[in-house]
Every structure is written in structure tokens, then in C-alpha cells.
Amino acid sequence: MxxxxxxxxxxxxxxxxxxxxxxxxxxxxxxxxxxxxxxxxxxxxxxxxxxxxxxxxxxxxxxxxxxxxxxxxxxxxxxTTNVTSFFREKKHFEHLEAEVLPHLACTARSGGRVRLWSAACSTGQEPWSMAMSVMSVIPDAPSYDIRLLATDINSEVVEQAASGTYPASETDGISAENRKKYMEPCGDGKLRFAGPICKLPAFRVLNLNADWPIKGTFSAIFCRNVVIYFDDETREKLWRRLADRLEPGGFLYVGHSERVATTIQCRLEQVAPTIYRKDS
Ligand SMILES: C[S@@+](CC[C@H](N)C(=O)[O-])C[C@H]1O[C@@H](n2cnc3c(N)ncnc32)[C@H](O)[C@@H]1O
CATH class of the missing domain: 1.10.155.10 (Chemotaxis receptor methyltransferase CheR, N-terminal domain)
Structure with missing residues (x-):
């Protein structure tokens, strides 16, 4: 044929x-x-x-x-399929703000290091949403050692994510209050993230199924709506590697149709349908 x-x-x-x-x-x-x-x-x-x-x-x-x-x-x-939106799967951000960030605020204010990771960040709506969550709980976050790593295999979407620029018509998921606080108009009907919030994210190209030139562990990892494109073996290997990269008590957030393999649940306890906590 x-x-x-x-x-x-x-x-x-x-x-x-x-x-x-x-x-x-x-x-x-x-x-x-x-x-x-x-x-x-x-x-x-x-x-x-x-x-x-x-x-x-x-x-x-x-x-x-x-x-x-x-x-x-x-x-x-x-x-690659890059569909995403601001505050997609809102429950994850509510959990992050209520259960995770208040503790991380104490860590950061006492001089500790706080790292978050958006592991398949696409055009950036996910990490910028995480950054807004951080700012809502820790308004002075940029003055502490708090950083948000945002990675994706697709260099084109990473570049777009790093620009922090979006058509205003695609920012519906952001409250009017947050748009005013964290974004500014930049012509052509677009808005871009501006001010101290921009110190939080760092954008990099990274293949989740290759080596990770990343140091240290994370308090929370968002790895959402990407393993749906992988087979079972690749997924399981990734869950293990992500579990290794979580600090004790750290949280892993997965997409709405994704589940961590039961074989790994001895290391990652399921605390909600798509939220897992690493043993302390
Ligand atoms: C559907 S988007 C999900 C975006 C965001 N996490 C969300 O849930 O809204 C899937 C992303 O996974 C990325 N991706 C696919 N394979 C990957 C790999 N091996 N390593 C890193 N990212 C990958 C794609 O480039 C795409 O941006």
C-alpha cells in the first residue's frame, strides 16, 4: 500500500x-x-x-x-499532544494550597530549600498556575529559596511557556484578581506574567524517559496527562524514578485518568484518586 x-x-x-x-x-x-x-x-x-x-x-x-x-x-x-489549561484539575491546586504549601512556607521561612516540579509542562499553564498557588499562600516566596522547575520534551512549547505570554482570551481559568496581580497587557490582545512571580519558575527541555540532569528532591511533582502516551512498562519505570525524586512526605499529582501502579503504592500512598504521598 x-x-x-x-x-x-x-x-x-x-x-x-x-x-x-x-x-x-x-x-x-x-x-x-x-x-x-x-x-x-x-x-x-x-x-x-x-x-x-x-x-x-x-x-x-x-x-x-x-x-x-x-x-x-x-x-x-x-x-506530542500539548493540550493544557490554567488550573486544570482544580482539586490539585486546592490540595497544594491547603495541605502542602503552608508547611513549605515554614520550611522556606526558616531558611530551607523548597522545590516543586511540573514534569510535562506543555505551554506553561500548569507551572504558572502552580506559581500563582505558591504566591497566594506565600506572597513573599520569591525572596526565599523556593523554585519551580518546569520541563517538557518539546522545546517549542517550553519556549512558549518561558515567555509567560498568552492570548487574554485563553486566560479564563485565572481569576480576575490574579490576572491583575500577576499579569500585564503586552499588546495584540495578549497578557504576560510580570513582576516577582517570574522569579519562581525555571523552564528546561527534558525527556522524562531519558537521563535527568536534575539535582535534589522535590516537595511536590505534577506529572499529569503525559503517561497516557506511554506503555505500562515505561509508566512503571517513570513512577519509580519520580518516587525517588520526591522527598519523604512529598506529593505526586497525576492526571485524572492516570493511576500509579499498585506495585509502587508501597512507596507512594494514595491520598486521593490522583494524589499520592511518599512515606515520611
Ligand atoms: C497533554 S500535555 C499535559 C500538560 C500538563 N501537564 C497538563 O496536564 O495540562 C502532555 C505533555 O507531555 C509532553 N511529553 C510527552 N512525552 C514526553 C516525554 N517523554 N518527556 C517529557 N514530556 C513529554 C508533551 O510534549 C506535552 O506537552
Whole structure:
């Protein structure tokens, strides 16, 4: 079979799709089900067009060469799904503000180090929401050793997240009070985070399924709506690594349809359907 899509401009065979699946898994731990064959075509055909390739075969040969390394990153970016929103799954932020941050305020005010991690931050709505939660409980947080690491495998979304700039029409999830406190207009109908809150987050590109050049442990990790793209083995390995990176008594927040494997629940006690606490 040559093309899976009627009228498709680039040649795309079953074998090409299998190659993309192999790359997604090897490079990012992402498992693409067979049902995503058409989606893969629509996500990647723009890349082929921009580079002037008329077949996936030739494009995939290119990304496997040393000269194609930058394009390999673009391919992975194109395969990721980046849907997110401010204060998504609000209960997590309520829990963070009520159960976690008051204790961390004491730690920080007595000179301690506090680290939070948004481990698949997409375009930044999650870490900026965490930062607003921190500011609401610890208004002087930027003057303490409190930092929020925000990472994602997709360099394009990380860049957008770091800019802290969003169309005003996409900031509905932020209360009017918080918008006024933490954001400023920056033209084109956009708002950007401004002022002391900007000292809290640090944005980095990081593949959760590769080495983590990160030091120390975290009081809370948000790893939400990303393991749905991984297979069971990859997920379980990630839960173990995240458990290692939580300090005793630290919390792990997962997406609404995600659960930590029961084999790891001896280290992470489930305190709510999608919230886990590491043993003290
Ligand atoms: C659906 S978004 C979730 C964003 C946010 N955590 C939330 O719940 O709103 C999934 C994110 O996971 C990222 N991702 C996928 N595979 C990854 C990997 N191996 N390492 C790090 N991030 C990954 C994608 O780039 C995407 O931005």
C-alpha cells in the first residue's frame, strides 16, 4: 500500500508508520497505537512540505542521519499532544494550597530549600498556575529559596511557556484578581506574567524517559496527562524514578485518568484518586 490517505500529497506506507512508531518509542517513550496512523500523517506532512520531501520514506531516512538530528527533535515535537489549561484539575491546586504549601512556607521561612516540579509542562499553564498557588499562600516566596522547575520534551512549547505570554482570551481559568496581580497587557490582545512571580519558575527541555540532569528532591511533582502516551512498562519505570525524586512526605499529582501502579503504592500512598504521598 502506498498512501493511507486518499489525495495525500506525500507517499506514506504502513512501513513508514511503523518506522515513526519505532522512533516515537525510542526517542520519547511514546507508544502510538495503530489508530493514530492518519494523525501521524497530518502531524508530519507539514514538516515534509517545509523540507521539500515527497515521501515519508525519504524524510525518515533523513532524520536518522547526523544532519537530521535537529529535524528529529521537530518530528518528536510534532508528535506530542500539548493540550493544557490554567488550573486544570482544580482539586490539585486546592490540595497544594491547603495541605502542602503552608508547611513549605515554614520550611522556606526558616531558611530551607523548597522545590516543586511540573514534569510535562506543555505551554506553561500548569507551572504558572502552580506559581500563582505558591504566591497566594506565600506572597513573599520569591525572596526565599523556593523554585519551580518546569520541563517538557518539546522545546517549542517550553519556549512558549518561558515567555509567560498568552492570548487574554485563553486566560479564563485565572481569576480576575490574579490576572491583575500577576499579569500585564503586552499588546495584540495578549497578557504576560510580570513582576516577582517570574522569579519562581525555571523552564528546561527534558525527556522524562531519558537521563535527568536534575539535582535534589522535590516537595511536590505534577506529572499529569503525559503517561497516557506511554506503555505500562515505561509508566512503571517513570513512577519509580519520580518516587525517588520526591522527598519523604512529598506529593505526586497525576492526571485524572492516570493511576500509579499498585506495585509502587508501597512507596507512594494514595491520598486521593490522583494524589499520592511518599512515606515520611
Ligand atoms: C497533554 S500535555 C499535559 C500538560 C500538563 N501537564 C497538563 O496536564 O495540562 C502532555 C505533555 O507531555 C509532553 N511529553 C510527552 N512525552 C514526553 C516525554 N517523554 N518527556 C517529557 N514530556 C513529554 C508533551 O510534549 C506535552 O506537552
Amino acid at each position: 502506498k498512501s493511507v490517505m486518499p489525495g495525500a500529497e506525500a507517499e506514506y506506507t504502513d512501513n513508514d508508520f511503523q518506522r515513526v512508531r519505532g522512533i516515537a518509542f525510542e526517542e520519547a517513550g511514546i507508544s502510538l497505537p495503530v489508530s493514530k496512523k492518519t494523525l501521524v500523517y497530518s502531524r508530519l506532512s507539514r514538516r515534509l512540505r517545509e523540507l521539500g520531501y515527497h515521501s515519508f520514506h525519504a524524510y525518515l531516512d533523513f532524520v536518522k542521519t547526523p544532519a537530521g538530528q535537529a529535524e528529529m527533535e521537530k518530528l518528536i515535537c510534532a508528535l
